[in-house]
Amino acid sequence: MFLFLGTRELNRNETLLTGSQCTYCDQENTLIETRYDTYFHLFWIPLFKVGSQGHTQCTHCKRIEFIE
Numbered sequence: 001m002f003l004f005l006g007t008r009e010l011n012r013n014e015t016l017l018t019g020s021q022c023t024y025c026d027q028e029n030t031l032i033e034t035r036y037d038t039y040f041h042l043f044w045i046p047l048f049k050v051g052s053q054g055h056t057q058c059t060h061c062k063r064i065e066f067i068e
């Protein structure tokens, strides 16, 4: 019997960071912050939260920077 377990992302939330500037291409107001919670799942049913993660992505140069 196979056990399907692992982690999956839930509660994905995207926000445009106004007044921000990309550190790579220097464009303003191009950064979108994405945050999500990571859950441990068993058969795709979330059991408990293992952490929160996030990153910003520039809509101009597509560079992604991860946030702690």
Ligand SMILES: [Zn+2]
Binding pocket: 022, 023, 024, 025, 026, 027, 030, 058, 059, 060, 061, 062, 063
């Ligand atoms: Zn950029």
